Amino acid sequence: MTDERIGTMDLCRKDGVSFLRFHEWSGLTGFSHAFSTREGGVSEGYFSSMNLSYYLGDREENVDENYRRFCAAAGFRTEKLVSGAQVHETRIREVGLTDCGQGVTDRSVREEADGLCTNVPGVTLVTYHADCVPLYFIDPVRKCIALSHAGWRGTVANIAGITVETLRSRYGSRPEDLIAGIGPCICKDCYEVDETVAEKARLLPIGLSGILFEKGNGKYLFDLARCNRDLMIRAGMDADRITLGGVCTMCRGDLLYSHRGTGGKRGVHGAFLRIDESSPNGNERKEGKTQ
Ligand SMILES: [Zn+2]
Structure with missing residues (x-):
């Protein structure tokens, strides 16, 4: 299924839909993850084509179809997805089976949260991105996961460290057991910021060289990915267990949506993370046969 490498990620293609996965995690069993690209959906205009947001003015039936196609290709179940309203803050919300569908198939409730965590197999965490950094966390020992959204505000508010702390306090995770992936986001060379951002970054408990x-x-120029990586290390994680995707949403405007690259006229990507239900025999679900 994999036919191309971008940064350190595999670009996988199935039934016309493409998505990115951390190559380093290809041998990881019991957990599934993906990051959508623009390819393979039905949305038009600047949403073209795999926009996964219902909240940017795209046609609802198109977004429905995009989720259907994406989940079928990447091996997720739409009714198990959970997302929140992202507000560039640092709340990490714990979700379970009763929350499934929220923000996707059930849009009557959408709690504010820039991070989600769970220890329930099947529950699929989803965050949305178009330059902002997706932070994937897996604890293979305690069998729990978290997924956070880090724009510059979340980054300088240390959502990375707060997510590690949340996994520790909720599930007893030891930071040194965690593995993390830093997904597609705007790269340093594309991300110019002003003094307001720099001033806040200088307050972080890490060096900025x-x-x-x-x-x-x-x-x-601000390297959001490295900043989040160093905040994870500061929170006690092992540098060798953090993988940097190395994929820029703005450099790869052909494949990915960039907020900055388009002046905000764009759709969004979904970052997806799940503990497999049939783990440790979870390979069946990985291949997208669950529908
Ligand atoms: Zn770039």
Whole structure:
């Protein structure tokens, strides 16, 4: 199914739908993850074509069809998806079976949360991105997961460290057991920020060399992915267990939506993460035969 490598991620194609997965996690059993691309959906105009948001003005029936196609190809079940309203803050919400569908098939309720966590197999966490960083966390020992959305606000508010702490307090996870993946996001060379952002970044409990680069005239380049990685390490995680996707949403505007690259005229990607239901014999569900 895999036919191309982008950064450190595999670009997988199935039934016209493409999605990215961390190559380093290809041998990982018991958990499934993916990041959608623009390819394989039915949305039109600047939503073209795999927009996964109901809240940006796209036609509802198109988004429904996009979810159907994406889940069939990537091996997820639409009725098991859970998402929240992302508000660039740091709340990590614990979800379970009764929350399934929220924000996707059931849009009557949508709680504010920029991060989701669960220890319930089958429950599929979904966050939305178009430049902002998806942070995937797996604890293979305690069998729990978390998925967070980190734009610059979430990053400088240390949502990465807060997610690690949430897994520790809710499920007893030891930071050194966690593995993490930092998915497609805007790269340092594409992400110029001003003094407001730099000032907040300087308050973080990590060094910023290799993360924040001064350009002059109050402008900086900000490496969101590395910043989140260093915050995970600061929270006790092992550097060797953190994989950087190395895929830029703006450099790859042909394949991915970029907020900055389009002045906001774009759809969104979904980041997906699940503990497989039939684990450790979970390979069946990985191949997308669950519908
Ligand atoms: Zn870039």
